[in-house]
Amino acid sequence: SNLSPSSxxxxxIYIIDAFTSTRFNGNAAAVFLSKEEHECSQMLRIAAEFNLSETAFPVPLNSEESFxxxxxxxxxxxxPKVEVPLCGHATLSAAHVLFNEIGNAHNELEFHTKGGVVTVARDAKGVRMNFPVHAPKHVHLEGIHNExxxxxxxxxxxxxxxxSKLIHSFIPSEISIISVALAADTPMLIIEIDPxxxxxxxxxxxxxxxxxxxIHSAADVFGIATVTVAPLDPTGQGFVSEEGTPFDYASRVFAPWIGINEDPATGASHCSLGPYCSAVLGKEEMNAFQCFPNRGAQFKVSVGQNERRVDIVGSSVTVVRGEVEL
Known part of the structure; x- marks a missing residue:
């Protein structure tokens, strides 16, 4: 880096609420814009200063080009503590800044991350992101009739x-369990509860x-998605979108094994929840809700015919615009 330290x-810098169109909902991320990559230690200090779950640092791959x-x-x-290879809501936030704050000339962008290449595209409802599918398999457990x-x-x-012990430790006995599945690629445990x-x-x-x-080591589970699919009475149960559309599924995501007790909006969870709920519902296009207490996040999820990729569409809203002085 040739950024001179003397001056x-x-x-x-922007702070974005991702996977929502309402401020103070969804999941917040900061997006820092510099044409040149900073030292890791400096990026970590910036992320720690904002103290959000993630800060995103996009840099044009070709140094001749601008944002x-x-x-x-x-x-x-x-x-605030460590670099992470891939993050859905921070990807959405970076795309939102480039498309809607900066006015990037393209309709589709490519992000080269340590977790692979993610393509993002403008969409009428916000930004469409394309992720790999993490296929779920059903888990046979004693005492749970897996429907x-x-x-x-x-x-x-x-x-x-x-x-089994893990599930019964936190799902109250009055909520019946429909099915349990595991997406080994993540690895994400899916617990489907009563509709x-x-x-x-x-x-x-x-x-x-x-x-x-x-109860359970992190060997074969990093996170748990607790989900209700095809709510019987979406309006009565409270599962209707900001626009009044019923949700096809609603989830909460817990990941204490990786230091996130509960995540407010987990784009990557739909890599496994998408194909799971698509199989249950017999639908390719779904409206999904993540039900974090006092915040809420909305996703449009589509699982294509080839079943190898999943599209996740999310809206975002800018909450803070400012500058960092270094």
């Missing part, structure tokens, strides 16, 4: 006793995270 420079003209960017993500086992292959190698579950009931699930970690 201070100012860099644009307005480039089509391909390198994109790195830092939490979906015909739909998925069986998951062979799994510690079913400890998974009569209300938003209030889903929000009242209150895990003991230390106990979860004690």
């Amino acid at each position: 201070t420079m100012r860099f644009p 307005e003209t480039a089509r391909a960017f390198s994109l790195r993500y830092f939490s 979906r086992k015909e739909l998925f292959e069986e998951c062979e190698s799994v510690d079913s006793a400890s998974i 009569a579950t209300t938003k209030q009931q889903l929000r009242s699930i209150n895990p003991d995270f230390a106990e979860m970690i004690r």
Whole structure:
């Protein structure tokens, strides 16, 4: 980096609420714009200063190009403690800044991340992101009648006793469990609960995270998505979008094993929830809701015919525009 330390420079910074069209909902990320990549230690300090789950650092891949003209960017993500390889809501936030704040000339951008290449495109509803599918397999557990086992292959190698104990440690006995699946690529455990579950009931699930970690090691589970699919009475249960559309599924995502007790808006969870719910519903296009207490996030999810990729469309809203002085 040839940024001279003697004189201070100012860099644009934005704070975005992603996966929502309403401020103070969804999941917040910061987006820092510099034409040249900064030292890792500096990016980490910037991320720690904002203290949001992630700060995104896009840089045009071709140094001749600007934020307005480039089509391909390198994109790195830092939490306040560590660099992360890929992050859905921070990707959406970076795309929102480039398309809607900067006025980038292209309709489609390519982000080169440490977790692979992610393409993003303008969409009437915000930004469309294309991710790989993480295929779910059903998990056979004693005492849980798995209503979906015909739909998925069986998951062979799994510690079913400890998974069973884990599930019963935080799902209240009055909520019935329909099915359990595991997407080994993530690895994400999917627990499908009663379609009569209300938003209030889903929000009242209150895990003991230390106990979860004690019961089950992070070897085959990084996160848990608790989901209700095809709500019986979406309006009565509270599962209707800001625009009045009923949700096809609603989830909460817990990941204490990687230091995130609960995530407010998890784009990557739909890599496995998308194909799971698509198989259950027999639909390719779905409206999804993530039910984080006091915030809420909305997603449009489509699982294509080839079933290898999933499209996730999300809106975003800018909350802060400013500068960082370095």
